[in-house]
Amino acid sequence: MGGQGEKPALLVGGRRVDGRGVEDVRPLKIVARVLNDAEGSAYVEWGKNKVLAGVYGPRECIPRHDQSLYRAVVKCRYNMAPFSGAEEHGRSGPNRRSKEISKVIKEAFENVIISENFPKTEISIFVEVLQSDGGTRCAAVTAAAVALADAGIPMKDLIGAVAVCKIDGQMAVDPGKEEDNFGESDMPIAFSPRTGDVLLFQMDGLLTREELARGLELARKASMKIREAQMEAIRKVYDEPKEDRFLLIG
Amino acid sequence: MESMNEIKRDTLGALISQGKRGDGRGMLDYRKINVQGGILQNPEGSAIVSIGKSQVMAGIKFDIAKPFPDRPKEGVLSTSADLLPLASHLFETGPPSDEAIELARVVDRGIRSANIIDLSSFYIDDEKVLAVYIDLFILDHDGNLIDTAALAAMGALLSARMPKVEEGKIIRGEFTGKVPIKEKVVTCTFGKLGDKAFLDPSLDEEKGMDCRLTLATTPGHLCAAQKGGWGAVSEKDLMELFDISLEKGKELRALLND
Numbered sequence: 001m002g003g004q005g006e007k008p009a010l011l012v013g014g015r016r017v018d019g020r021g022v023e024d025v026r027p028l029k030i031v032a033r034v035l036n037d038a039e040g041s042a043y044v045e046w047g048k049n050k051v052l053a054g055v056y057g058p059r060e061c062i063p064r065h066d067q068s069l070y071r072a073v074v075k076c077r078y079n080m081a082p083f084s085g086a087e088e089h090g091r092s093g094p095n096r097r098s099k100e101i102s103k104v105i106k107e108a109f110e111n112v113i114i115s116e117n118f119p120k121t122e123i124s125i126f127v128e129v130l131q132s133d134g135g136t137r138c139a140a141v142t143a144a145a146v147a148l149a150d151a152g153i154p155m156k157d158l159i160g161a162v163a164v165c166k167i168d169g170q171m172a173v174d175p176g177k178e179e180d181n182f183g184e185s186d187m188p189i190a191f192s193p194r195t196g197d198v199l200l201f202q203m204d205g206l207l208t209r210e211e212l213a214r215g216l217e218l219a220r221k222a223s224m225k226i227r228e229a230q231m232e233a234i235r236k237v238y239d240e241p242k243e244d245r246f247l248l249i250g
Numbered sequence: 251m252e253s254m255n256e257i258k259r260d261t262l263g264a265l266i267s268q269g270k271r272g273d274g275r276g277m278l279d280y281r282k283i284n285v286q287g288g289i290l291q292n293p294e295g296s297a298i299v300s301i302g303k304s305q306v307m308a309g310i311k312f313d314i315a316k317p318f319p320d321r322p323k324e325g326v327l328s329t330s331a332d333l334l335p336l337a338s339h340l341f342e343t344g345p346p347s348d349e350a351i352e353l354a355r356v357v358d359r360g361i362r363s364a365n366i367i368d369l370s371s372f373y374i375d376d377e378k379v380l381a382v383y384i385d386l387f388i389l390d391h392d393g394n395l396i397d398t399a400a401l402a403a404m405g406a407l408l409s410a411r412m413p414k415v416e417e418g419k420i421i422r423g424e425f426t427g428k429v430p431i432k433e434k435v436v437t438c439t440f441g442k443l444g445d446k447a448f449l450d451p452s453l454d455e456e457k458g459m460d461c462r463l464t465l466a467t468t469p470g471h472l473c474a475a476q477k478g479g480w481g482a483v484s485e486k487d488l489m490e491l492f493d494i495s496l497e498k499g500k501e502l503r504a505l506l507n508d
Binding site for chain 2 (some may be wrong): 036037038041047050052053081082083086088117122126128131132172243244246247248
């Protein structure tokens, strides 16, 4: 949405600009436990997106007026590196967009984290977008879920997120940068696969009732693939334990 | 926490006085170093470096900027460091800490004073020059962030490509070759405890040591330096550590691809 320059054809003979079909997800690679100090961590490469998540907690909630006597407080910071985009150098620190994204990600995890177990504490989720390619908030949710699992935070479900878009009048899953910029609609969704509940839902553009239903169907199918990749990443930590933890960028 | 530091200081002091270190290294040994350059597609240059359990990613971005009034014919170089909250339980969100600012400035000084980038070649016209931004993203903190960040910055610069400029605008995704880098600047950071100096302090050693000395060198020259911490260094220390930095600099340069 809101792309500059001339809109390219986004769908030609059922193929998208990068050759995918409408139901195809870009290549997704997840590696858990890549950081040393963070209690849980995960690195996600999704298309050209490169996203790193780190989790701390449950730890003492500071400042104390943020504390709850009944549950752990979930905090989230989604941040984009100033060098993450393909265009100009970004500014360091939070802006309106990143604050909103941090908020909706936090709220999605509040649904699944069993926070009642840890009163007066905080669980902090930090996500750094190292390279962006459309769909960074979905990559952020997907990475954060694995990092939380790696940290041993009890959760009711391992959640994942994916966006759907409308390109040249058709619904398609997992929009890339160009589809994000020039598509007619963008709808990121996080599901709880166990219950089928929708935990993060945003949308812009124009959709009919049928298009919304089709979008949900596409996203639900794709989220199963994302869950598989998440599970595999967590399993690998224990199947192939590594002495040295460092990020290998593919 | 303070009592922990005191205990660590005692233990560390006992070891260091015998010329030993907590992790079994020699006094002038680096921990294991990993360098990966050109890892990102969006920025013009990038690298990730780990020294032991410390990890730093550096990104190089070019933009168009106005030249500084005192240097009207030169491009702009700007270095910043983010101590990301995911890197350490000690880091908090918020504006850059004193530590982050010092880190960025020390790395910047080495690169700037050795003139390894010809900023006059970044001149476009009297209103426009190329600005190069070096962003240091601290991903994991286990001590000696200065050397880790300086190596990442250098690795990223060596991988960087010159953006194509047309009619005063950068054409993103098109390049005119590599950014010419004259020399490799590397830093060696030493910890000092009592009268003993040791290379590449870990986080535990940093908590216990009296002071820190960073020497940035090109082959044959000192190009930037920074002492940190309350402790003192002698003239003799400075001369000895300068010699060691020149020697160790060769090892670090060998890890950086041209």
